Amino acid sequence: MPRLLARGLILLVLLLPHAPRAGTLDRAAMERLFPAPLVVGEKEASPPVWPIFRTAMTSPELVAYAFESADLAPIPGFSGVPPNLLVALGPDGSYLDVRVLSHHEPVFLEGLGEEPLHRFVAQYAGLGLRQSVKVGSATTGASRGGSAAATIDGVAKATASVRIINESVLAAALAVARAKLGFAAGRDPGLRVTPREDAFEPLPWPELLRRGLVRRVAPSNAEVERGFAGTSVAGMDAAALAAPEAAFAEIHIAYLNTPVTGRNLLGEAGWRALQRDLEGGHHAILLLSSGRWDALGEDFVRGAVPDRVALIQDGLPIGLRDIGLERIALPPGAPEGRATILRIGAQAGLDPSQPWALELKVTRERGQIFPERVSQVLAAAYEPQPGLFLREAPDAAGGWRALAAERAAELGLLAAALALLLVALARQRWLTASPRGFALFRAGFLLFTLGVIGWQAQAQLSVVTLAGLVRAAAGTGDLSFLLYDPASLLLWGVTLATLVAWGRGTFCGWLCPFGALQELARQAAAPLRLRQVRVPPRWDARLRRVKYLALALVLGSALLPAPWAEAAAELEPFKTAITLGFDRSWPFVLYAGGLVVANLVLHKAFCRWLCPLGAALVLGGRLRVPDWLARREACGSPCQLCRVRCDYGAIRRDGGIDYDACFQCMDCVVIHNDRRQCVPLVLADRRAARGRGA
Incomplete structure (x- = not known):
């Protein structure tokens, strides 16, 4: 039936006309x-x-x-429809x-x-x-x-x-x-402009100035005074009137992301430190202010947004923020002054390969109780040097990079947890050496899956994504909607990779937040000693087929008008229990909550028999290469302990493993490696003890 289902879906997608946009x-x-x-x-x-x-x-x-x-x-949403x-x-x-x-x-x-x-x-x-x-x-x-x-x-x-x-x-x-x-x-x-890493040569301060990599702006007192001519604050600067040709301020600016500028100005150690601050596509500008007027202002606080300085490109004001470095060591020849590094966020839209300017706002006040403020702007243009940048054509991944940068800490935590899990699962004997230690590890990771992957990161995988793929294949062909949820994308990558190594069990048994909710609820209800219902193998085999019908219903409805697709997707309780945390109308809460309660006596009934995503993963799990669960000759004949203990019905009477039904709970591995539980090992130890006694 699964093979027939897959062929039918592929044929339906190919025959469906493309949807208009x-x-x-x-x-x-x-x-x-x-x-x-x-x-x-x-x-x-x-x-x-x-x-x-x-x-x-x-x-x-x-x-x-x-x-x-x-x-x-027409950017597709999570249903595949823009x-x-x-x-x-x-x-x-x-x-x-x-x-x-x-x-x-x-x-x-x-x-x-x-x-x-x-x-x-x-x-x-x-x-x-x-x-x-x-x-x-x-x-x-x-x-x-x-x-x-x-x-x-x-x-x-x-x-x-x-x-x-x-x-x-x-x-x-x-x-x-x-x-x-x-x-x-x-x-x-999506336009991506990056500095060329190979465009570097050691240059002293005078050469940086000569080539325009550092831009010097030094307006005179007279120039500034002319800007206030005709206003109520004209002639208020006595020092400017006394020395009109003297410099009002001396400002140096430089774009630091290019190695030829950043490394020469900050040195190797400062350059490496700056690169760490700029991870995620941010930009940095050096602002060195000396003279009578301070471009940052006397009240400026490190780490704040300057109110005297604005960056303008193509008429678009772009936000600046001080990185907050206390000490910046500039090369010999640089003038004394107040140096700061201003950061421009990756999402601000700066194209560093095109001209931009710093606008420096000079303000004068008149009066004390209700002061009148008059401002003028001094422009400091910056012309990037040719050959220092690579420009990549816009692509859908540009927005994803910025989004991933925003969620870098969350993605890093998720990646570390997934790496830990994969290493642990790859070392079965080490993981299951202590039954109690394994139980604690599994309970802890399930709590992480529910709390962090599910409720915090909102990375509950869903058949809705597969339905979106079907809809996109039949319509726009645009899969960029996958990039807008990097946490789920990372989880999808791990899930697909582990299908080859272990089958569907890694996701269904360890990484599904709703599955974790069910298992943790069952552990919490253990003191109630609820009687567990065991479904006969014949009926269990029949009920397993229902999830394939659910998968066909959801994916097939993706090709129908939206109300049908949305109604079919509600077969999954994930949106109610995980995405919305049961904050929903009572029919949906009753359905999702009922599945959790039913699980207390009928272990993971939804996962085993109804889950359309589980059905899709079973089909993908057919790519599994090894039979990774170790077996002994005595498994199944005569020993039936693992089969009796398996709540998923994934162990056949002959001792073989039905990997389509296996959730990788590792309970049978714990038994297999425990000399106090595994019957063949217990009998072997007894025979050895009798032999020694004789």
């Missing part, structure tokens, strides 16, 4: 969304946008371009409105509900493409961040989904901005 709104719908006094113009073909006008006297005034994200940036958002973009690149037209994100459908999603997209109003918009934690609060950056609230338990929404809004808006608004405030988010 066009928007859905017609003129009548647009006029309802933008009623009078607004006027909806004719839809343009390239790009597909609706101009929105307001009548001003006798001539219409363009107030926005409205478009659907699915027309311009979310579709209506975006109204003003002529200045600001978001006037963003609304959800349609989506198929499982976490918002009969889960959290759609209200959190609508609140999320409402935050875009008032922001724009000239800002770096970042999705933050749902608990830290949103921040408009001035003109350069903004952080909008994420949605707890839907981190990956809202990041896909954000990428859809940004990518679609940038396409319209480049085509219709005439400015390049935002480049393709």
Whole structure:
């Protein structure tokens, strides 16, 4: 049956016509969304946008371009279907409105509900493409961040989904901005520019200046005074009036990521330390300030965001933050002054291979009780030298790299735990040498799986991902949605790799949060001494087939209209129990909770008989190379201890292992290696003892 199922699914995918990816709104719908006094113009073909006008006297005034994200940036969500958002973009690149037209994100459908999603997209109003918009934690609060950056609230338990929404809004808006608004405030988010590691030669400070790798800006007192001419604060600087040709300030700036600049300025030790701070694609700029005016300000605190300095590229302000280094050792010849290193986040969109500028804000005050402040800006342009950078074409992985960098600590913890598990499973005898030690290790790792992998990292693998793959194969062919959840992607990689080594058991027995929840619940209920129900082998074999029907139902429904697919995916209780932590309407909680309770007397009934993901892993487990569970000649004849103790029914009467049913719980390995439990070993020891006594 599994082989017939696989062939049928492949045939169905091949025969299904590709799904269209066009928007859905017609003129009548647009006029309802933008009623009078607004006027909806004719839809343009390239790009597909609706101009929105307001009548001003006798001539219409363009107030926005409205478009659907699915027309311009069909980034698949976790169901494999791109979310579709209506975006109204003003002529200045600001978001006037963003609304959800349609989506198929499982976490918002009969889960959290759609209200959190609508609140999320409402935050875009008032922001724009000239800002770096970042999705933050749902608990830290949103921040408009001035003109350069903004952080909008994420949605707890839907981190990956809202990041896909954000990428859809940004990518679609940038396409319209480049085509219709005439400015390049935002480049393709996947563009990757990296310094060339081989472009290095030792250079002294004067040569760095001569080549433009270090830029010197030294405005005179007279230049600054001219900037305040005609204002209420003109002529207030007595020192400037006394020495107009003297330097007001001396500023040196340099981009430190390139080895020829960074290594020469900071030395080898400083360069290596900086590289550790910049992991994840961040940028660093040296700012050396000397003279009468301090570019950072007297009240500047290490590690803070400077308010006198802004970085501008293509009209886009980009956020800066001090790295907080107390001592920076510059090479001989550098002037005395206040040196700091400013970091630019990887998501800010800086292209270091293109010109940029530092804007230095000089402010004067007049009055004491209610002071009047007047500012002017001094520009310090920086022209990168040719041949120092590699530019890679945009790809879907660019957004993934930034996301992975944000979750580096979490991914590192997950990777370390997975490595520990793989090493332990590869050393069976060492792992099971002490039955009590093994029991403690297994209980501890199951707690990690439930608490960290499941509830914290939200990395519960699901058949929904497989359904998304089917839908993508039949439609867009775009699998980039997998990259927006790096924790799950890492877990998928380990799961697929271990299918070859051990079969489906590594995930089902160790890495499935819902499976861990069931097993931990059973351990907690052990003092109740509930009677365990054993299903006869004949019925067990029949019930195992049900999960293949469940798999066929879920994957087949992925090719049907969305409501059917979403309803079929609810066969899995993972979204209710793990993703949403049972915070859901009572029918779903009753179903998921009922499965956990049933497991107390009927061990992992869902996993063994109903789980569609388990069925898919069984099919993948047919790739398993070794029979990794050791057996003895006496196993099965006459000894039946392991078979009787196996709660999964994975040991046949003849002592052989049914790896399709094995969850790698290792209980039989503990027995096999324990001279106090394994019957053949116990009998052998008794015979040896009698022989010695004779």
